[in-house]
Amino acid sequence: MSSAALRQRAVCAARQVRPTGVRNTRSYASESHGSHGHGHHAPPVEESLGTAFYVAVGAVPACMLLYSVSRPGKDGEPSGISKMLERVSDMKEQWETRNHLMTAALEQAAHDKHLLYHAPRNTHVELKYPEVFQHGSPFNVPAGHYINMDKVVAHYRKQHLEEEERKAKKLGAHWYFKAPDKFLKNAPEDAPAVRVGLVSSAIGYGLFAARDFRKDDFIFHEAPFMQAIFNEKDSANKENLQTQHHAFKAAVASEDDSAALRIAFPRLAGQTGHAPVSFDDAAFDKLGKNLVHGQFAGSTVSREEYDRYISGLKVASNVKPSEVRQAVLDFFKHYAFQVRHGLGVNTPSASFSASSTSIATSPAAAAVGSQSVEACIYLLGSLINHCCSSSKDTDRGPNCYWRIGPQWLAHFVRPKHLCVQAKRDIKAGEQLTWDYGKRNKGFTCECDACNKSLKHYMESLCRVQ
Ligand SMILES: C[S@@+](CC[C@H](N)C(=O)[O-])C[C@H]1O[C@@H](n2cnc3c(N)ncnc32)[C@H](O)[C@@H]1O
Structure with a gap:
């Protein structure tokens, strides 16, 4: 190995053992020449003293300082560190309280969090239209469908009737004559109530019960068909006649x-x-068109009965206006119901009679004297036939009352409307009748009571012989 290589290796070894401290001032003499510096001397290297040197030098004053602060005082007083520790130990209670508070706060927070997590959801939802969730709500009905409102209608009708009844009873307390409870009953049911039948060619039509009725039941309630001024005691009054004729003409002018x-x-x-209509054209259903309560159950008139009845009637030709007036006057005389004027809460009790069933001799006629009173014709009510009252055989006597609103009557009866009430129990199919009163009725009575009396009379004659 050459001397240069040896030198190189020595430098490397020295470099490896050197501490990795401050190096920026160091320069490598060997590197400035690399492996090519053969024969040159390396410049002096600025080596640092190293960390260990500084640590060793710094440790001396640190130890002295530590010694001075930890050394007890001359009179045995505690060292500085002890004093400092004592000072800090005074805060122990304070820290304990703080820790306690902190723990309590954390526990409360955890509890609250738990509360909120597990609290039940608020089930109350504010809706703009709460009815959308109701069964049967119009909002829930798909287009093109209709909901059945029968129950709702029945509910409100019942509510209305109860309210009306309550009001009527309240009003009744102020009446001069307090109406009996039987007149303050509920309105007739909306069920088949009456039907029309032919009694005989002489009597003509009659009205029959379509179902059973109990005493005091309201049977039907009907709006007037024709109205006019009429007073039997002043039947020649031209002005009154005019109103009757006018009512008749108005009815004839209207197709229905x-x-x-x-x-x-x-x-x-x-x-x-006007020629009576043929059986095929006789739409009997029209007779129930003015019913307000109760339903019309149709007719029991057969074709043969009808044709026989119609063929017995005269059809006048070239009728003079005076003849029409006379026919209308006679018609009002026998078919109209007199409507009392101005009778209401102050009407004397004497004129209020449950058996006020006649047409011309009703209490109204007596009360108004010669004054004109209004008279109404009813499509069904005016077809009810007369029956004589019999004190002996009540089952054979008239079975109905009539009343016209609004005075005295069932609270639901409107002004000029006719209401028919059962005077006794009535069986389905039984003919409805009332007593027209003791006046000249213009016909020979053929009622059940008279027929029975005649039968008795004939039987008694037979016995005598
Ligand atoms: C108010 S109307 C009754 C409806 C009538 N039956 C009709 O078909 O037009 C009264 C008329 O009926 C007849 N009538 C009513 N009750 C009768 C009776 N008991 N006996 C005989 N005819 C009676 C008489 O012709 C009377 O003028």
Whole structure:
């Protein structure tokens, strides 16, 4: 090995053992020439003293300082470090309190977090239209579908009736004459109530119960068909006649009313020059068109009965206006119900009678004297036939009352509306009747009570012989 190589290796070895401290001032003499510096001397190297030197030098004053602070005082007083530690140990209680508070706060926070995590969800949701969730809500009905409102209608109808009844009872407390409870009953049910049948060619139509009724039940409630001024005691009054004629003409002018008039009152139709309709054209359903409560159950009139009845009626031709007036006057005389004016809460009790069933001799007629009163014709109510009252056989006597709103009557009956009530129990199929009163009725009575009396009379005659 050459001397240069030896020198090179020595430098490398020295470099490896050197501490890795400050190197920036160092320069390598050997490197400035590399392996080519044969024969040159390396410049002096600035080597540092090393960390160990500084540590060793610094340790001396540090130890002295430590010694001075840890050494107890001359009079045995505690050293500086002891004093400092004592000072810090005074804060022990303070730290303990702080730790306690900190622990409590952490525990509370953990508890609260737990509370919030496990709290039940708020089930209350504010909705703009809460009804959208209701069954049957119009919002839930798909387009093109209809919901069945029957139950809702029935509910509100019942509620309305109860309210009306309550009001009527309250009003009743102020009446001069307090209406009996039987007149403050609920409105007739919306169920088949009456049907029309032909009693005989002489009597014509009659009205029959379509189902059983109990005493005091309301059977039906009907709006008027024709209205006019009428007073039997002043029947020649031209102004009154004018109103009757006007009502008749108005009914004839209306297509629907004219059809109903010719079916319900074929005799009047014939007398005034309007031919009664054939059986095929007789739409009996029209007779129930003015019912407010109760339903019309149709007719039991057969084709043969109808044709026989119609063929017995006169159809006048070339009728004079005076003849029409007379026919209408007679019609009002026998078919109209008088509507009392101004009778209400102050009407004397004497004029309130449950058996006030006649047309012309009703308490109203007596009360108004010669004054004009209004009279109404009803499509069904005016078809009810007369039956004589019999004190002996109540089952044979009239079975109905009638009332016209609004006075005295069931609270639901509107002004001028007719309401028919059962005077006793009525069986389905039984003819409805009332007593027209003791006046000249213009016909020979053929009611059950009279027929029975006649039968008794004939039987008694037979026994005598
Ligand atoms: C208010 S209407 C009754 C409906 C009538 N049956 C009809 O078909 O037009 C009264 C008329 O009916 C007849 N009528 C009513 N009750 C009667 C009875 N008990 N006996 C005989 N005819 C009676 C009489 O012609 C009377 O003028």
